[in-house]
Amino acid sequence: MVASPTSSAAAVLRAVLRNGPVPRRTLSRLTGLSGAAVSRHCARLVELGLVVETPAIQRMGRPHAPLDIDTDTHRVAGVHVAHEFCTVVVLDLRCRVLAQRRVPHVSGDPVEVLENAADELTSLVLEVIPGQAPLSLGVATGGWVDQDAGVMVEHASLGWRDVPLRDVFARRLGLPVHVDNHTRALMHAEELFGAVGNRDSVLYLFVGNVVDAAVRMGGRTMRGRRSAAGDIAHLPVGDPAVRCPEGHFGCFEATVADQAWSRRVAGRSFWDLLAAAESGDVVARRQLAERSRIIGRVAALLYDLVNPDLLVVSELGANSFPECLAAVREEVGTRSRAPGNPVTASSFDSSTVLAVSAGAAALDMLYGNPLSASFAPTSH
Template sequence: MRPTPRAETFPANTPAASQVFTTVLSQGPLPRLEVARRVGLSPAAVTKAVRPLIEAGYLVEGVDEEARPALGRPANLVRVDGGRALFIGVKVTGDEIIAVLTDLCCRIRVARHLPLSEREPKAVLAGITDLVQQLLGEADGSSAPVLGLGIAVSGDVDRGEGTVRYSPFLEWRDVPLAELAAMTTGLPVTVDNDVRALTVAEQWFGAGVGLSDFAVVTVGAGIGCGLVVHGRVVAGAHGVAGEIGHVTVDPAGPLCHCGNRGCVEAIAGEAAIVRQIREATGAELPDAEAALALAREGVAAARDVYARAGEAIGRGIATVANLLGPERVIISGEGLAAYDLFAEQIRDAFVAAAFGSAARCDVRTHPLPFDEWARGAAATAIQSFIGPDTSR
């Protein structure tokens, strides 16, 4: 076992300092005056906030040579030193564990994958620990410390307690994963729902940068949704906000594993699509890849199943738009491999079901491999390290 990683406290000890750092992290490099404008603070307050961050090496200030103006005095820009600290992110799926080592700007340095043959918590924890030890070894050559571990799991996750309340794909109930992982790795651990973790990464480092209100909808084994409202990732009072996969869009539709009928996930989740194509064609389909191949071959019944899936997803997105009025909805997930088969239906169903100006919501796709989901877990670790005021 490697020595216990070094503990370190982030020097921003006020909400204002955390807000300034987060703004520079996600939107920088920026001049101090622009930072003050974006966070709504006085220039003096920004100067006070950045001073300890510069002294500790988390922020650096200097002239951006690439943006140097032809005339006039060049502006000093504040930026995050990404190499100042490292973080590890882990995404647990039903059959694989993916782990990444990132810098403070959440740029992936190393990725590792480990097949998962058993889903019992003990086996998964052993796999996570093994991957973390490998990545700590990769970090040994760097002067930057590893300061946190984020773990992303599908299902009902209580981030505050670090407990997986219920994960249908892992068949877990009430697993204190943060506590267990902290004991085996020696790192501060953040555990969150995988879609919320991906949403944090999109908010700070991806297609949601600078947006106050947006949603991330993931399609694949399940149908998930992460919500950002007034700049905050929303978990809800019971930790299940954004579960559009269990919004009923067809009361007479197929039975969902949650016990209701006609949920978006019961129509558009990968398992549901495979089941429906089997029933419609009689074909022996081992997995979603085979179902997709059949549809691409032009089999009408298979293509109809994907079309219905697109309609269900479009109605689910419209529900989000009608309730929250987001500026943007980002569609992602492994299910985007079939996007050409249901893109038109998603758009048509969304426009038909969205109320009034909600239909003007910018709906776009952003395909992301599983390494990016692990990066989302690292983003939650970075978020926790910066301070609790940035986490919700």
């Protein structure tokens, strides 16, 4: 079967991303494409401002000009919608955060919240890249997100249903908009820019004010019908005395969600609990480690179900304190029957992980289909 120009161009672009700066000859070996095909795709990617030639390396014969991702010509934008605030962000094509801003929700009305975030993003873009429009906008959030429809079907902690994310932002900003669940977007970020790389099977577990999982098998992230895969909120592994909003007891999300956990065990906001732990408060760190143990029990259950090559945990405790990640690993090691059980924290630190998820929603589409991106060719 002959690869399409789009898939071949994507293969070249991803090979440059993973290996750049990289000579064309090496790209031919990495992608299995002919030298002529690689040269043709590289020329087009350079023309579009996605790839750039780096200073030539002098070897035997002609000098070679390795190729790398162009991180100067284009930018993407992102909006992450969380329980208490939105994060608006501008990123380069390696998903590096150039600037971000936290935007508190202005009301309980989802459209008002999203339009306000869009206006704040416009302000940020004008500061960071005046006179230039981002290639596209990525929108990420927790809960059930229908990627094809561009709709937040349900976000339990916000109480929002059937919110047309794509339509609201496209109307307000006039950009191509790509929408996804933040855990799947982070899986793509790990694949493209982080620790996952080319691993065939990966389990990603996200814990915040919502809890989600993403599963990658055979090199593809599972979505399910209407992108509903990954809902683990009601797994009965939490505190049996805790009742969730739907009337069930012992649910995972109702037990470990950020604000629910901190209010119950510490009587203060999660941000205050985290700040205390960062300042060395032993009790606060112990309370976060206990949450990590519950997360580890769920991770062990999912580990046995999926048997992945790697488990990635994105949770503020595990990302910030060694004892929290150790607690997750210990629970997985003790309870899972799968061999090896490699567990790692997110490649992206706590200060940028939400922003990265939003950017990755856009960049995954770009790296999957670079020739369809909506932008004018760029001369160099």
